[in-house]
Amino acid sequence: MEKSSADDKANRSITASKHANFSEWYVQVLIKSDFIDYTSVSGCIAFRPDSYFAWERVRDYVDPRLKEDGVENVYFPSLIPEHLLQKEKDHxxxxxxEVAWVTQTGNSKLDERLAVRPTSEAxxxxxxxxxxxxxxxxxxxxxxxxxxxxxxxxHPTPFLRTREFLWNEGHSAFATKEEEEAEMMRIMNIYGQALKDTMAIFGVLGRKTQSEKFAGAVDSFSFEHFMPDGKGVQGPAFHMDEQLFSKAFDISFTRKDEKKDYVYQNTYAISTREFGVMVATHSDDKGLVMPPNIARFQVVIVPIYNDKNRQEVLSYAAEFKKMLDGKARVILDDRDEYSPGWKFNEWELKGTPVRVEIGGREAAENVLTVYTRYNSSKEKVEIRDFVDKIKDRLEGIQQAMYQNSKSFMLSRIKRCTSIEELGRLVEGGFMAQAPWCGSADCEKSIKDKTGAKATNMPFEAQSEAEGKKCVYCGKDAAHIVNFARSH
Amino acid sequence: MEKSSADDKANRSITASKHANFSEWYVQVLIKSDFIDYTSVSGCIAFRPDSYFAWERVRDYVDPRLKEDGVENVYFPSLIPEHLLQKEKDHxxxxxxEVAWVTQTGNSKLDERLAVRPTSEAxxxxxxxxxxxxxxxxxxxxxxxxxxxxxxxxHPTPFLRTREFLWNEGHSAFATKEEEEAEMMRIMNIYGQALKDTMAIFGVLGRKTQSEKFAGAVDSFSFEHFMPDGKGVQGPAFHMDEQLFSKAFDISFTRKDEKKDYVYQNTYAISTREFGVMVATHSDDKGLVMPPNIARFQVVIVPIYNDKNRQEVLSYAAEFKKMLDGKARVILDDRDEYSPGWKFNEWELKGTPVRVEIGGREAAENVLTVYTRYNSSKEKVEIRDFVDKIKDRLEGIQQAMYQNSKSFMLSRIKRCTSIEELGRLVEGGFMAQAPWCGSADCEKSIKDKTGAKATNMPFEAQSEAEGKKCVYCGKDAAHIVNFARSH
Structure with missing residues (x-):
């Protein structure tokens, strides 16, 4: 592999436009910002420090909330004997x-193939x-x-379609269907909060159609996202398996009344696929835009000096960093070998939420030049004020980014009542919200005609189904569905 | 699989003796305490909530200390193309x-085999x-x-020899050999502290011999443990690879002086293998004994009541639990369906560090009966005193358990000067500390004659090599080595 020199970092600027060439832009943003890299395993990526740090923040947000709700963590083998996978037919x-099969160990051939964990039910x-x-x-x-x-x-796409990804997989067993059902909103609330407070992305909560549910579930629920390229992406999901798996795997128990019964089961997951939605939603032609709560560095200090005032500015900047330490994740970029302009580009590419410029004048006047990445705003802020309110500033950015994501998605959901209208909306880069009779045939016809599939049936829209007619067959509608092309 | 009734938990008591039948005892302790279970993947275990909780505590101890030292977390694919594994010969x-090979995906045969990650250098x-x-x-x-x-x-053994285990793998690249060397003591200090403050186990720090070093390293360093069955187990390890891998993988860089050079590399790891040492060291014929810092529950409250005072005792116990919440991980075992005696056995089996018994008399007198698992001591403690000093009590248990581990191991290391004596010591269940000339032939002969291999060369003993003669060939000794049979 040819190595280029260390100083070719200037070549890292994004050369594709988000608007004109979304796919190429998306990959450039991820790779050039050092967020991830490709590996020689086709379809598998390396999570570099910034992306793994972000994933740790998601995990550290979700995990204690699951524990608080009574969930316990475990670890099961990553290799699963084939006969176990076969126990539940749909699964x-x-x-x-899509299974990667281990067939040999050392120099021996295995008697039974082992699946590299695609999910752990079996x-x-x-x-x-x-x-x-x-x-x-x-x-x-x-x-x-x-x-x-x-x-x-x-075709693999980093985060959105990779052959290996990171996730949590929750697996619950209950004595009753009521308890099974009650878990759903609690877990989806945790996921919804996590989307907002970590990745600053909005999703529409609803039930999946029977055709689109998880392989092995009785009913699936999801958050659904919508991407700037006009396609949908499924977010965190929750599956009610009722007694399908417990009967297949003989997970039975003696009830209080001494009768034998099978447990009711749920599964749920949030995955690194979300990072694809986050990056696509917030980033721009200058590079990544990271939400403060999961950014490796929340504030970068760029000192601006000449030969004469170098020492003075640098020590002032170091003092300033000390004031922020403990309040925010802050880095002082005091590398002599790069110019301030080069550094501006670098940290914009990496999506650091706040940049503070400190020069001789700032040092003298106790005033900072503060640049906010997500909206490219620049302002002068009194130093004491900046330090005292840094947490509020970061939280403000987090919430504003989330609101942007929400406004964007809501602006892209359009109602329609005919299949022609649905087709035009989808073609025009919208998510089409339409009444549906509930028939799998209609669902399939809609997909065949428009390329759009049912993302989910949003909870908040279901009351509107009454009195409406199915967008395809014209019979009475049973549900309201958000249709979209998807990744 | 035949299911037995829920009330056969009494059958879970340990039926093998640690002293008389170590191997059987070891497995019974792990399985019957619900710490782990076997799975249908031969040699792979399921980490149940208590063991995974303990592993999270180890990770949460080590991880921030590594980050504080400048280490960043990443995630690389779990599947590694064969041609990459082949780049470094010894590796x-x-x-x-020992590689598990993926050869098929879905219904297709792969052009190149993929190794399920045995380690991630490649x-x-x-x-x-x-x-x-x-x-x-x-x-x-x-x-x-x-x-x-x-x-x-x-033959697989839970934790000690499993076909899948959990670990951290650190990989550092430096510009100079000096920086590479300086990292070793910092990392090994973190691991040494972790052994003490999480699993309460002692290890002897030293350098591995060339025959026992890591496949691909120039020099390896380790903590070495000694088990009650008279065998050694390697603990956390650190490997200096110098430029072996960087030359094989072309990890080159331009130095400040513009010359090209290859990086100097280290790797290091702590794994769930340590849990085998912890369990073997501290547990007894009643079951697990968990160190407080990584026990799922540190205190269990067992209420003792009759039909008459049930409500009074239970509400007193609940009040008491509230006083401890936030100070310790505490559980109130208020299950009506089990007797206090049954519960005592259950929590002793699980190794909960402290048990508090509360009955009508305790409630009346504000005095608790406190049982300490690791030394089976029982005492009366005034309730306010217990609550105020719970952290000290737990820390005291942690440190006492560590001291037990240390005293045990030190008492089992015996010096010797002849190969016959070395053989007798090893046969008698000791670790034999002996001078060695440094020749691989002598090392191999010692192993052939006695079954003992070189665990490591303890740092603290090396000054004693001067003037000594090799235990095998009688030539001048270059090192002091701890020899032992091993797991």
Whole structure:
């Protein structure tokens, strides 16, 4: 591999436009900002420090909230014997085409193939059938933070479609259907808050159609996102499996009344796929735009000096950094070998939320020049004021970015009542909200005609189905669905 | 699989003796306490909530200390193309016999086999060769918390020899050998503290012999443990690779003086193998004994009541729990369906550090009966005193357990000067400390004759080599080595 010199960093500026060439822009932003890199494993990326730091922030936000709700973390093997995967029919059909199979160990051929974990139902539920015997053992609410491999054969896209991604997978077992159902809103609330407070992205909460539900679930629920390129992306999801898996894996228990029953189960996940939505939503032609709550550095200090005042400015900048330490994640870019302009570009490329410029004049006047990445605003701020209010400033940016994401998505959802209108909306880069009768045939016809699939049936819109007619067949509508082309 | 009733938990008491049948006892302690379970993947275990909780505590202890030292976390693919593994000769020879190979994805055969990550040098260093170009990019100190698969064909033992385990893998690249060397003591200090403050186990720090170093390293360093069954176990390790990998993977950079050079590299790891040492060291014939700092629950409250005073005792116990919340991880075992005696056994089996018994008399007198798991002591403590000093009490237990581990190991290290004596010591369940000339032939002969291998060369003993003769050949000694049979 040819190495270029260290000073070719200028070549890293983004050369594709988000508006004109979204796909090329998206990849350039991720790679040139050092957020991730490709690897020689096709479809698998390396999470560099900034992206893994961000993922740790998501995990550290979600994990204690799950624990507070009674969930316990566990770790199961990453390799799953083929016969276990085959126990639940829909599940095996959904996942087998994408499984990476271990067939040899050392120099020996295995008697049975082992799947590299595409999801852990099969391996976990065999254990649950041993661990759960009585109502006393319930509920059992387990969770794993791990990676999964799904060897998709479509064109891979970093985060949005990778062959390995990071996620949490929650797996709950309850004695009753009521408890199973009650968990859904609690978990989806945690995920919804996490989207807002970590990645600053909005999603529409609703139920999936039967055609689009998880392989092995009775009912699936999701947050659905909408991307600037006019396509939908499924966000965090929650699946009610009822007794499908518990019957397939014999996860039975003795009830208080001494009768035998099967447990009711849920699963749920949030994954690094979300980073694709975050980057696409907030970033621009200058590079990444990171939400403050998950940015590796929230504030970068760029000192501006000449040969005469170098020492004075640098020590003033170092003093200033000390004032911020503990209040924000702050870095002082005091590298002599780069110019201030070069540094501005560098930190804009990386999406650092706030840049503070400090020169001789700023030092003398106790005033800072503050640049805000997400809206490119520049202002003069009195130093004491900046330090005292840094947390508010960062939180303000976080919330404003979230509002931008929300306004964008809501502005792209348009109602329609005919299939022609639906087609035009989807073609025009919108999400089409339409009444639907509930028939899988209509759903399939809509997809065949327009390329749009049912993302989900938004909770908040369902009351409007009454009296409406299905956008395809004209019969009475049972649901309101958001249709979109998707990643 | 036959299911037994929920009330057969009494059958869970340990039926093997640590002293008489260590191997059987060890497995019973782990399984019956619900710490882990076997899975249908041979050699792979399920980390149940208590063990994974403990591992999170280890990670949460080590991780911020590494970050404080300048290390950044990343995530690389879990699948590694075969051609990358082959780049470094010793490395490939060391790992290939134990690799789990992915050869098929979906229904397709892969052109090149992919190794399920046995360690990440190969996949990471290909990226480093792109990312590192200049002295400005150095040092680059990366770390991953992940799982690795090594398909060992020896008899698997939970934690001590499993085909998948959890660890951190640190990978550092420096511009100079001096920086590379300076990292060793800093990292090993962090690991040493972690052993003490999390798992309460002692290890002897030293350098590995050339025969026992890591596959691909120039020099390895380790903590070495000694188990109650008279065998050694390698603990956290640190490897100096110097320029071996950087030359194999072309990780070169332009120095300040404009010359090209290769980076100097280190790797280091702490793994769930340590849990095997912890359990073997501290546990007893009643079950697990957990160090307070990583126990899921540090205090269990067992209320003792009859039909008459049930409500009074339970509400007193609940009040007491509230006083402890926030100061310790505490659980009130208020299950009506089990007797106090049954509960005592249950929590002793699980190794909960402190048990508090509260009955009508305790409630009346404001005095608690406190049982300490690790030394089976029982005492009466005034309630206010117990609550005020709970942190000290737990820390006292942690330190006492560590001292026990240290005293045990030090008492089992015996010096010797002849090969016959060395053989007798090893046979008698000791670690034999002996002078050694440094020749690999002598090392091999000692192993052939006694079954003992060189664990490491303890730093603190090296000054004593001067004037001594090699325990095998009688030539001048260059090192002092701790020899032991090992797991």
């Amino acid at each position: 095996v059909e959904g996942f087998t085409p 391996i976990m539920y065999e254990s649950l059938s041993k661990w759960i015997r009585s109502w006393r053992d319930l509920p059992m609410r387990l969770n794993q933070w791990n990676s999964v491999v799904r060897w998709e054969f479509k | 490939v020879e060391g790992f290939t016999p 996949i990471m260093y290909e990226s480093l060769s792109k990312w590192i170009r200049s002295w400005r990019d150095l040092p680059m100190r990366l770390n991953q918390w992940n799982s690795v698969v090594r398909w060992e064909f020896k």
